[in-house]
Amino acid sequence: MNQGSQGNQGGRRSQGKEGSQGSEFAEKTLHSHPAVVASDKPLLDISNLRVQFPTRSGVFDAVRGVSFTLGRERLGIVGESGSGKSLTGRSILRLIRPPGVVTADAIKPNGENLLACTEKRMRDVRGRHISMIMQDLRFSLNPVMRVGEQIMEACAVHGRYRRKETRRRALEMLEAVSIRDPERVFRAYPHEVSGGMGQRIMIAMMLVPNPDVLIADEPTSALDVTVQTQVLSIMDRLVSELGMGLIFISHDLNLVSAFCDRVLIMYAGRVVESCRADSLHEATHPYTRGLLESLPQLNQPRSRLAVLTRDPAWLDEPVDSP
Numbered sequence: 001m002n003q004g005s006q007g008n009q010g011g012r013r014s015q016g017k018e019g020s021q022g023s024e025f026a027e028k029t030l031h032s033h034p035a036v037v038a039s040d041k042p043l044l045d046i047s048n049l050r051v052q053f054p055t056r057s058g059v060f061d062a063v064r065g066v067s068f069t070l071g072r073e074r075l076g077i078v079g080e081s082g083s084g085k086s087l088t089g090r091s092i093l094r095l096i097r098p099p100g101v102v103t104a105d106a107i108k109p110n111g112e113n114l115l116a117c118t119e120k121r122m123r124d125v126r127g128r129h130i131s132m133i134m135q136d137l138r139f140s141l142n143p144v145m146r147v148g149e150q151i152m153e154a155c156a157v158h159g160r161y162r163r164k165e166t167r168r169r170a171l172e173m174l175e176a177v178s179i180r181d182p183e184r185v186f187r188a189y190p191h192e193v194s195g196g197m198g199q200r201i202m203i204a205m206m207l208v209p210n211p212d213v214l215i216a217d218e219p220t221s222a223l224d225v226t227v228q229t230q231v232l233s234i235m236d237r238l239v240s241e242l243g244m245g246l247i248f249i250s251h252d253l254n255l256v257s258a259f260c261d262r263v264l265i266m267y268a269g270r271v272v273e274s275c276r277a278d279s280l281h282e283a284t285h286p287y288t289r290g291l292l293e294s295l296p297q298l299n300q301p302r303s304r305l306a307v308l309t310r311d312p313a314w315l316d317e318p319v320d321s322p
């Protein structure tokens with residue numbers, strides 16, 4: 001199969017990985033990327049992003065100076081639970097509730113600083129320019145509203161399409177995420193669909209307004225491998241065909257290595273390492289090495305898995321950019 005490498009952030013990998021769902025994906029769905037237009041202009045520029053929560057014992061720094069740019073690429077963010085991945089994604093869209101405080105030197109899609117925007121402007125940015133698929137579905141779908149109405153409402157906010165056109169696009173997107181009977185799902189309430197289908201509905205909903213950037217927070221963690229592969233290939237297509245930028249948050253290193261172009265590794269609210277996804281397995285930072293070594297390997301049985309050790313020096317050491 002032709003392995004395309006026309007994305008501006010470098011090539012894809014052809015060989016699968018053992019021992020994870022990543023290999024399944026790599027083998028089944030990696031394909032060439034003919035339509036990606038290389039562009040040097042980033043879709044998103046994040047500089048010195050911080051998220052703080054006041055607590056009784058002082059300020060808790062949950063995200064501590066994260067900086068990166070996103071092009072028309074698949075950018076993975078990995079790290080153990082609590083490392084600040086979700087907060088990074090949510091703070092880009094200013095979805096951190098008080099008393100949480102977000103600061104940054106820049107959160108800029110297309111040069112506009114979102115921290116200086118009005119809430120009205122933010123509502124326009126959300127969905128139309130940047131969409132996010134949340135990790136926890138319970139906060140995303142309204143239980144007392146039919147799926148179709150929710151999709152229509154989400155689109156009406158952005159006013160990009162007429163009602164009939166929105167409905168057509170909504171049904172098309174439901175179909176695009178492998179929902180075989182979109183008309184039925186359109187009329188269903190969230191409790192009438194399975195978790196996997198709910199996740200696909202969320203993805204469809206985020207895609208209807210056709211955003212430039214999609215932030216997907218563990219979008220496939222709750223799905224079985226077959227559905228996961230379908231969902232990943234849908235997102236893959238969006239990046240390659242529509243030139244969308246994707247931030248793919250995951251704790252699955254093998255999956256990210258197979259699916260993404262570039263990876264940021266987060267530890268304790270900071271990016272400790274950044275590398276090309278296809279060289280993730282040669283990463284050098286001891287934290288990343290620890291994460292890799294604590295992965296189970298199906299082809300190398302071990303009596304015990306390595307336990308991740310942490311060095312306090314990682315908390316504040318400078319980060320080498322790729």
Ligand SMILES: Nc1ncnc2c1ncn2[C@@H]1O[C@H](COP(=O)(O)OP(=O)(O)O)[C@@H](O)[C@H]1O
Pocket residue numbers: 053060062079080081082083084085086087088100
């Ligand atoms: N509303 C909040 N108040 C206080 N601490 C929070 C809040 N939300 C998240 N945190 C803390 O911030 C850290 C990073 O959270 P999160 O970004 O959700 O991690 P991840 O997605 O990497 O698992 C965690 O230690 C979490 O407990």
Ligand SMILES: [Mg+2]
Pocket residue numbers: 085086087135217
């Ligand atoms: Mg999270």
